[in-house]
Amino acid sequence: MxxxxxxxxxxxxxxxxxxxxxxxxxxxxxxxxxxxxxxxxxxxxxxxxxxxxxxxxxxxxxxxxxxxxxxxxxxxxxxxxxxxxxxxxxxxxxxxxxxxxxxxxxxxxxxxxxxxxxxxxxxxxxxxxxxxxxxxxxxxxxxxxxxxxxxxxxxxxxxxxxxxxxxxxxxxxxxxxxxxxxxxxxxxxxxxxxxxxxxxxxxxxxxxxxxxxxxxxxxxxxxxxSCEVAEAAKVLENIYRSVNIALVNELKILFDAIGIDVWEVINAAKTKPFGFQAFYPGPGLGGHCIPIDPFYLSWLARKHDQTTRFIELAGEVNTGMPRYVIGRLAEFLNEAGKPIKGSKICLLGVAYKKDVDDPRESPSFVLMELLLQRGADLTYSDPHVPRLPSMRHHDLPAMESRELTDEFLASQDCVLIATDHSAFDYEQIVAHAPLIVDTRNATAGVTAGREKIRKA
Missing domain, CATH: 3.40.50.720 (NAD(P)-binding Rossmann-like Domain)
Known part of the structure; x- marks a missing residue:
């Protein structure tokens, strides 16, 4: 050639x-x-x-x-x-x-x-x-x-x-x-x-x-x-998503505090045929683009003595979500009379988004670090990521994905849904796990056992 x-x-x-x-x-x-x-x-x-x-x-x-x-x-x-x-x-x-x-x-x-x-x-x-x-x-x-x-x-x-x-x-x-x-x-x-x-x-x-x-x-x-316009267009695309995801993440925290289901709110709002685009909350941002690229522009702004308040604020909100999720999980376990330390917790999904095998910048790694720091007996399951990869910014022990058998689910104190893969059988998970913390509204279609589901 x-x-x-x-x-x-x-x-x-x-x-x-x-x-x-x-x-x-x-x-x-x-x-x-x-x-x-x-x-x-x-x-x-x-x-x-x-x-x-x-x-x-x-x-x-x-x-x-x-x-x-x-x-x-x-x-x-x-x-x-x-x-x-x-x-x-x-x-x-x-x-x-x-x-x-x-x-x-x-x-x-x-x-x-x-x-x-x-x-x-x-x-x-x-x-x-x-x-x-x-x-x-x-x-x-x-x-x-x-x-x-x-x-x-x-x-x-x-x-x-x-x-x-x-x-x-x-x-x-x-x-x-x-x-x-x-x-x-x-x-x-x-x-x-x-x-x-x-x-x-x-x-x-x-x-x-x-x-x-x-x-x-x-x-x-x-x-x-120019090259500069093309470069700026790409950064704008990702900032747009970052800021809007931060908005719904912030609203999720507020609505949780006053007893409103943010997912129901979004589903209602998106029925408007104009002027609204649905974005969804989660346990943090993942992937190579959205968590990273906005900060390229904020860095450039600082070089020119400018500020990018929306970008910085969105970054603060989104990077704070993993700690919010673990705080909520701790509350839910506490209701059952259990601390995180020593509890068996299985995290579902380490890929950064649904139905992919890409783990780059996944918030799941931050969730895992926080759980291990608090002494959890931690496992994970992800059909797309059979072994926990080595990541530049995370020091995690070697792990392999666990099969979600009925017996395994029943042996856990909590199942934390971090990535809503289609391959997970959510009815099986809810039927057998004693507590499910759902950060993706993945269990919305499950009718039986809803008393065991908590949103975070």
């Missing part, structure tokens, strides 16, 4: 010849698309481009991921192994950990993590490291697109100087754009190919090439005037 470097006939590569050569390759589906970061964003992108007729190369520093994919094995639930095997058998995909091969693709899409530091500042080490690797291999005519969520100006001020360190000039020798990922794991209605892509370029040529590329593989493109 190695492509020759585009060259001008009888002369050096110019901006025009580089642009035209790449545009022709994209049009003819002969361009090779390189995806850096083979996770929950990278693999769905590969699927979209392979389906559109493009050959893809996957790059990842994790050799175990590379080996699995080259053997036709997927490690992500919504991209199954049969699909990966199909890419391989059709000779449309290969994976590598050799970053020296970054010169081979015509397009490089960067899909690496952008976490926060312990001080809640942006941590761009993965973006920086990836750009440094690209700079060593970068050749004229390539298009480099950052998809990782970040603060406005990252592409222009952080990424481009690193890429230009090898002597090539962005916008002339190679092209740069930003197009934020919009992956929604577990949503069967919107695969990567079905979600429109916002695209901003370092210049018009870069933007147009990126729009042409994505337009060949996804539902549509929305061209914006």
């Amino acid at each position: 190695t492509n020759s470097v585009p060259t001008a006939v009888g002369g050096p590569v110019t901006e025009t010849t580089a642009r035209d050569a790449l545009a022709a390759r994209i049009e003819q589906r002969t361009a090779t698309v390189g995806i850096i970061g083979l996770g929950y964003v990278g693999l769905p992108l590969i699927d979209a481009f392979v389906r559109a007729g493009f050959s893809c190369q996957g790059f990842d520093v994790d050799a175990s991921k590379v080996d699995a994919l080259n053997a036709g094995r997927s490690y992500i639930k919504h991209i199954d192994s049969a699909r990966v095997a199909g890419w391989l058998s059709d000779k449309m995909f290969t994976a590598t950990a050799d970053m020296r091969r970054l010169a081979e693709p015509d397009v490089l899409l960067i899909c690496v993590p952008t976490p926060l530091t312990d001080a809640r500042d942006p941590d761009l080490k993965y973006v920086v490291g990836t750009c440094q690797a690209i700079a060593k291999a970068l050749r004229p005519g390539q298009l480099v697109v950052l998809e990782s969520t970040t603060y406005p100006t990252t592409t222009r001020d952080v990424m481009v100087p690193i890429l230009e360190s090898n002597g090539l000039t962005a916008g002339k020798d190679f092209f740069v754009a930003y197009s934020p990922e919009r992956e929604d794991p577990g949503n069967p209605n919107f695969s990567a190919a079905q979600i429109p892509k916002v695209v901003g370029g370092l210049d018009e040529v870069s933007r147009d090439l990126a729009c042409q590329l994505y337009g060949s593989a996804v539902a549509g493109t929305i061209a914006v005037s």
